Amino acid sequence: MQRRKFIKRATLATFSGIIGSEIVYGLNIPQGYRPLALQEPDPFKLFGKDAEMVVLNDKPWNMEAQAYLLDDRVTPNAKMFLRNNGLVPENIDAQKWTLTIDGESVVAKKSYTIQELKANFKVFTYQLTLECGGNGRSEFDPPAKGNQWTIGAVSCAKWTGVRLRDVLEDAGIKDDAVYIGYHGADIHLSRNPDKESISRGAPMAKALQDETLLAFQMNGKDIPLAHGYPLRLIAGGWPASVSGKWVNRISIRNKVHDGAKMGGTSYRVPCNTVAPGEKVADEDMCIIESMPVKSLITYPKSGAMLPEGKKLNIRGHAWAGELEVTQMEYSIDFGATWQICSIEKPVNRLAWQHFSAEVDFPKKGYYEIWAKATDSQGVAQPMLLPGWNPKGYLNNACHRIAVKVT
Amino acid sequence: MKNFDNLKNDFERARRVVILACTVVVLSSLLLIYLIIDPRLSAFKNAAPQSEMVDIPLDNDNNDTIENGIHVRTGFVDAPGMIETVQNCTNCHSSKLVIQNRMNAERWKATIQWMQETQNLWDLGKNEEVIINYLVTNYPPKKKGRREGLGDIEWYTLKE
Numbered sequence: 162m163q164r165r166k167f168i169k170r171a172t173l174a175t176f177s178g179i180i181g182s183e184i185v186y187g188l189n190i191p192q193g194y195r196p197l198a199l200q201e202p203d204p205f206k207l208f209g210k211d212a213e214m215v216v217l218n219d220k221p222w223n224m225e226a227q228a229y230l231l232d233d234r235v236t237p238n239a240k241m242f243l244r245n246n247g248l249v250p251e252n253i254d255a256q257k258w259t260l261t262i263d264g265e266s267v268v269a270k271k272s273y274t275i276q277e278l279k280a281n282f283k284v285f286t287y288q289l290t291l292e293c294g295g296n297g298r299s300e301f302d303p304p305a306k307g308n309q310w311t312i313g314a315v316s317c318a319k320w321t322g323v324r325l326r327d328v329l330e331d332a333g334i335k336d337d338a339v340y341i342g343y344h345g346a347d348i349h350l351s352r353n354p355d356k357e358s359i360s361r362g363a364p365m366a367k368a369l370q371d372e373t374l375l376a377f378q379m380n381g382k383d384i385p386l387a388h389g390y391p392l393r394l395i396a397g398g399w400p401a402s403v404s405g406k407w408v409n410r411i412s413i414r415n416k417v418h419d420g421a422k423m424g425g426t427s428y429r430v431p432c433n434t435v436a437p438g439e440k441v442a443d444e445d446m447c448i449i450e451s452m453p454v455k456s457l458i459t460y461p462k463s464g465a466m467l468p469e470g471k472k473l474n475i476r477g478h479a480w481a482g483e484l485e486v487t488q489m490e491y492s493i494d495f496g497a498t499w500q501i502c503s504i505e506k507p508v509n510r511l512a513w514q515h516f517s518a519e520v521d522f523p524k525k526g527y528y529e530i531w532a533k534a535t536d537s538q539g540v541a542q543p544m545l546l547p548g549w550n551p552k553g554y555l556n557n558a559c560h561r562i563a564v565k566v567t
Numbered sequence: 568m569k570n571f572d573n574l575k576n577d578f579e580r581a582r583r584v585v586i587l588a589c590t591v592v593v594l595s596s597l598l599l600i601y602l603i604i605d606p607r608l609s610a611f612k613n614a615a616p617q618s619e620m621v622d623i624p625l626d627n628d629n630n631d632t633i634e635n636g637i638h639v640r641t642g643f644v645d646a647p648g649m650i651e652t653v654q655n656c657t658n659c660h661s662s663k664l665v666i667q668n669r670m671n672a673e674r675w676k677a678t679i680q681w682m683q684e685t686q687n688l689w690d691l692g693k694n695e696e697v698i699i700n701y702l703v704t705n706y707p708p709k710k711k712g713r714r715e716g717l718g719d720i721e722w723y724t725l726k727e
Contacts, residue, residue, distance in 0.1 A: 216663070217663065217664075217667065218660070218661050218663045218664050218667075219661045219663060220659075220660050220661040220664075221660070221661075300711065300714065300715065301711075302710065302711035302712060302713070303671075303708055304668065304669045304670065304708050304709075304711075306668055306670065306674070306678060307668070308664065308667070309667040309668070349686075349687075350659040350660055350686065351659055351686060351687035353687055356687065421685075425681070461725055462723070463717065463720060463721075464720045464721045464722045464723055465723065465724075465725035466722055466723065466724050466725060467724075467725045473725075474727070529717060544714075545713040545714045546713055546714055558714065561717055562717075563717050563720045565722060
């Protein structure tokens, strides 16, 4: 046990070293020189990621899947996108980790160890869709600032933890509570300890939902380090930035939380639609809440060639933020006609749904299969880019794959 | 005779124990004395990193080598303003974040201002113009329209 602990600590230390911890005598290193260890860290090994995941950024780490990698019904760690705003925290000791509930609207400030959370509250497991608010950003014109996500910043893993509601109620929620804001242990890119990389949150109604968890497990195991070990807030169906990693404090606020990346253009879109490239005043920006309806064809991989007369079985997932997907369609003629796909009910609220269809091609040629989901309020995915916004959020344009019948 | 042998062995064993005990006492005393003189072990700490420093070659491959017009370490295009961009824009975040973003001068200016207000970026002085010129010249925005065609398709024969 001791030995195992030692090895675990040593691995963590190596880990944080690779990610960019303080270099001893760093000031003496000639300017422009990067120590060998920092040049080519293998993020795939480091984070246990599939070799076909795409690295968008290595400081902080940002990595996305490709459509065909997301074929699993429950997303494994290897294929889960990675979006970090700061540096992965160093020297985590889960035994000593505490979560503090504080803020203007808490009845009594209270702290819990992870063991106390597990022992004092009922544990729940839900499969929850987490999609980065900026998934699809790369398609916006004029281009939007930030990591240029294509389609792979979405996942739907099984998260196990206690309900945030149960813990908040244990500490006590005052009547004037409006919002919760999380605080995590990740390190600001500037390494200034007074700055937080990200500290977002959600209105009380979302915080008190059954499925909003303080999770300590992902897919039945400890949460992987890069995904928030040892404790992560999980708020499915909302921009994944609401699901704060390495969370050690949750503030019950009497106003909309004002932490890092709650204001300006961060995770906010124009309250009223604007022309592409238009300037938007700060007060005209609204915080993103539920994510829009969207779907992905995860099989086959784009570029499939098949002989004439052969049927093609396609499949994928669809999700709709707080809502459910009620209809799934595909088109092989650029949206002129649409056919129905069969779609399963979600395994629980806020989990993605699986669709499939058998596609018949009338003759040889180049085809694109377009997928379109419609949510329970009758809102469907657009074929072209949805409304432009300064940071390129919420692109839910239909997914397309190319097929050749020969 | 057998008893005498046993006795001899016992003496030998006792002698070894005494020698070992003395060695331990002497060594710990020496260590203790050293710790009194230099409680922070500074003599040991300084030695290693300084010798490492000497080993770092200035013209290392990983420094500012250019290959085929690309700055190897960061992936930046070698053009006027590249070094200023490397020096000011890759300390906090990766060059990958810069390269994948396409903006005009006005939006780069706003981005720099945002980094100064929220991300601890320093005043760039006259380098600001040099950097912005470098970025808009070498990484200009590309027209994408309302939706681009599917590009870079890797065709393969589907086996089912």
